[in-house]
Amino acid sequence: MGKGDDTRAAALSEATEIAARLGLAGLTIGDLATAAGMSKSGLYAHFRSKEALQLATLASARESFNDTVMRPALATPRGEQRVRALFERWITAARDDWPAGCLFVSAATEFDDRPGRVRDQLVRDHLDLLDAIAQVFRTGVSEGQFRSDADPMQFAQDLNGVMLGFLHAHRLLRDPDAQARARRAFALLLAGARNLESQAA
Amino acid sequence: MGKGDDTRAAALSEATEIAARLGLAGLTIGDLATAAGMSKSGLYAHFRSKEALQLATLASARESFNDTVMRPALATPRGEQRVRALFERWITAARDDWPAGCLFVSAATEFDDRPGRVRDQLVRDHLDLLDAIAQVFRTGVSEGQFRSDADPMQFAQDLNGVMLGFLHAHRLLRDPDAQARARRAFALLLAGARNLESQAA
DNA sequence: TCGATGGCCGACCGATCGTGCTATTGTGTG
DNA sequence: CACACAATAGCACGATCGGTCGGCCATCGA
Numbered sequence: 001m002g003k004g005d006d007t008r009a010a011a012l013s014e015a016t017e018i019a020a021r022l023g024l025a026g027l028t029i030g031d032l033a034t035a036a037g038m039s040k041s042g043l044y045a046h047f048r049s050k051e052a053l054q055l056a057t058l059a060s061a062r063e064s065f066n067d068t069v070m071r072p073a074l075a076t077p078r079g080e081q082r083v084r085a086l087f088e089r090w091i092t093a094a095r096d097d098w099p100a101g102c103l104f105v106s107a108a109t110e111f112d113d114r115p116g117r118v119r120d121q122l123v124r125d126h127l128d129l130l131d132a133i134a135q136v137f138r139t140g141v142s143e144g145q146f147r148s149d150a151d152p153m154q155f156a157q158d159l160n161g162v163m164l165g166f167l168h169a170h171r172l173l174r175d176p177d178a179q180a181r182a183r184r185a186f187a188l189l190l191a192g193a194r195n196l197e198s199q200a201a
Numbered sequence: 202m203g204k205g206d207d208t209r210a211a212a213l214s215e216a217t218e219i220a221a222r223l224g225l226a227g228l229t230i231g232d233l234a235t236a237a238g239m240s241k242s243g244l245y246a247h248f249r250s251k252e253a254l255q256l257a258t259l260a261s262a263r264e265s266f267n268d269t270v271m272r273p274a275l276a277t278p279r280g281e282q283r284v285r286a287l288f289e290r291w292i293t294a295a296r297d298d299w300p301a302g303c304l305f306v307s308a309a310t311e312f313d314d315r316p317g318r319v320r321d322q323l324v325r326d327h328l329d330l331l332d333a334i335a336q337v338f339r340t341g342v343s344e345g346q347f348r349s350d351a352d353p354m355q356f357a358q359d360l361n362g363v364m365l366g367f368l369h370a371h372r373l374l375r376d377p378d379a380q381a382r383a384r385r386a387f388a389l390l391l392a393g394a395r396n397l398e399s400q401a402a
Numbered sequence: 403t404c405g406a407t408g409g410c411c412g413a414c415c416g417a418t419c420g421t422g423c424t425a426t427t428g429t430g431t432g
Numbered sequence: 433c434a435c436a437c438a439a440t441a442g443c444a445c446g447a448t449c450g451g452t453c454g455g456c457c458a459t460c461g462a
Contacts, residue, residue, distance in 0.1 A: 003429075004439060021314040025227060029420065041422085042440040050420060102314075109307040112372040113222040119373075126373060157382045158389075161366025165358050168365065171313040172320075172327055181358045188359075192389045204459095205409060230450065242452080243410040251450060 008046045011036045012060040015053065019061075020099035024054045024107045024118065054118050058107065062125055064100035068093050070132060079143035080190065082136050087159065087186050094167060095179055105167055130156040137193075146193045158189050209247045212237045213261040216254065220262075221300035225255045225308045225319065255319050259308065263326055265301035269294050271333060280344035281391065283337050288360065288387050295368060296380055306368055331357040338394075347394045359390050 014035045019027040029050065033043040047053035073086035094101045108126060111119040134152035141148055162185045169178035215236045220228040230251065234241040248254035274287035295302045309327060312320040335353035342349055363386045370379035 007439080023224065023226070023311060025224070028418085030418070039441045040420095041442075044421075045440070048421095102310075106310040108369055108373050109303075109310050110224060112369075113303075123374060126369070130374075151382075153378070154382050154385055157366050157370050157379065158363075158386050160369065161362040161364075161386065162359075163362075164365035164369065165362025168309055168313075168327070168361065169358050172309050173324060173331075177354070178358070181352075181355050184355055185359050185362065188389070188393045192393070208409080229448085231448070240411045241450095242412075245451070246408095246410070249451095 004046070007036075007038075008056075009060075011038070011043055011046065012056055015057040016061050016064070016103055017099045019054075019057050020102040020106065023110050024057065024103070025110055027054065027057065029053070051117060055121055057103070058118070058121055058125070061100035061103045064098075065104065065129075068098070068100070073136065078139040080140045080145040083140055083190070086133070086136055090163060091166060091179060091182055094163065095170065097171070102167070102171065105164065130160065133159055140193070150193045155189065155193060159186070162186055162189065205247070208237075208239070212239070212244055212247060213257055216258040217262050217265070217304055218300045220255075220258050221303040221307065224311050225258065225304070226311055228255065228258065230254070252318060256322055258304070259319070259322055259326070262301035262304045265299075266305065266330075269299070269301070274337065279340035281341045281346040284341055284391070287334070287337055291364060292367060292380060292383055295364065296371065298372070303368070303372065306365065331361065334360055341394070351394045356390065356394060360387070363387055363390065 011032065015027060015032055018032060018035060022028075029044055030040050032053075033040040036043055047056055069086065069089045073082060073089050076082045076085040090101075104122075104125070107118075107122055111122055130153065133156035137146065137150075137152045137155045140146040141150060141152070162182055165185070166178050166182035169175040169181070212233065216228060216233055219233060219236060223229075223232075230245055231241050233254075234244040237244055248257055270287065270290045274283060274290055277283045277286040291302075305323075305326070308319075309323055312323055331354065334357035338347065338351075338353045338356045341347040342351060342353070363383055366386070367379050367383035370376040370382070
């Protein structure tokens with residue numbers, strides 16, 4: 001088991017880029033084979049079904065996300081600093097049209113109404129992501145920087161919303177101010193978690 | 202011009218639902234014909250290309266959005282009350298798996314990397330939406346309820362992010378708390394716009 | 403009553419979809 | 433060097449894709 005693994009990894013890298021542009025469903029075996037410089041059947045032998053290819057592509061994107069965003073963030077000091085590092089890594093990668101990030105967003109909207117293994121995996125990945133955000137946020141609570149009655153899962157959904165709003169403004173509208181607005185939104189989020197001012201209905 | 206228009210409108214209604222589930226690209230002429238109880242060619246005669254069908258479906262969804270959310274909101278008193286009405290109409294419709302709302306979100310992520318008339322139209326619609334939100338927000342500024350130095354476009358992107366975060370949590374994760382969290386996020390947004398506390402880096 | 407026209411259908415086109423089966427090539431090991 | 437086997441290619445399949453065409457009805461104005 002030597003060369004095959006390299007070929008598979010290279011194909012998955014191509015697959016991530018294609019799927020980021022055309023969606024996981026739009027990722028075609030023929031297109032991927034052409035992009036990887038292989039025959040359709042030669043490539044198909046690595047994944048024995050399209051669903052398996054989609055799951056493998058998703059797994060590849062998940063690793064890219066962990067390597068690029070999650071693990072480096074977890075290496076920084078606990079507390080608000082780590083929350084900031086997480087956001088910073090995330091939005092910087094997303095700004096550069098980072099394929100793995102776009103893939104997760106597009107796949108989530110693509111498969112939210114299509115039951116199956118792909119959707120199940122997406123749900124797991126998304127739950128893991130939100131849990132990780134919440135966990136990072138909790139380090140800020142235990143360090144005393146955030147309010148102890150703040151809801152970590154609330155923060156996770158809010159931060160996810162900030163990133164989604166940014167991605168829409170950045171990738172669809174090509175808005176040059178999108179990143180600055182996302183930073184301000186994130187700052188407002190932090191401010192709301194820090195002291196004890198705002199609790200409207 | 203009598204019966205044909207009814208058929209077309211009915212087909213577009215079906216098209217919106219299918220596209221909300223499978224995406225604008227996944228909306229197939231054959232599937233739509235079956236759903237509409239027509240032959241493929243009979244239906245196809247109403248739209249002379251798939252791109253035209255996609256644009257017509259988008260236009261139909263846009264009207265649904267304006268009828269369901271925008272116009273009723275604009276009929277309420279100016280200021281914060283109108284902003285609240287906008288949010289309330291929006292999230293209530295989205296909670297019920299309202300097809301038109303899902304369609305715009307999925308289409309936006311689907312076509313953000315596919316140049317063409319569909320993408321162009323999506324950009325126009327999205328800009329119109331953000332402008333409308335900003336305009337509603339401005340009525341709150343001129344009524345003195347929101348800070349005069351608040352950025353309406355910032356509020357628009359933020360509110361859009363709240364809705365996107367909600368849709369992800371609701372439709373992909375089926376999170377029963379998603380709506381409550383979205384309301385709290387919206388409340389935080391309003392609180393940040395009201396007085397002059399938070400302006401962190 | 404007759405002809406025109408709008409609305410719809412069945413059959414069909416070439417291309418491409420996902421997916422098998424059968425070679426043939428390449429590569430690491432004894 | 434030869435053998436075993438992993439890796440890739442060739443080819444074909446049924447289905448479905450977007451799209452075209454000729455023609456059959458129903459309606460309606462003259």
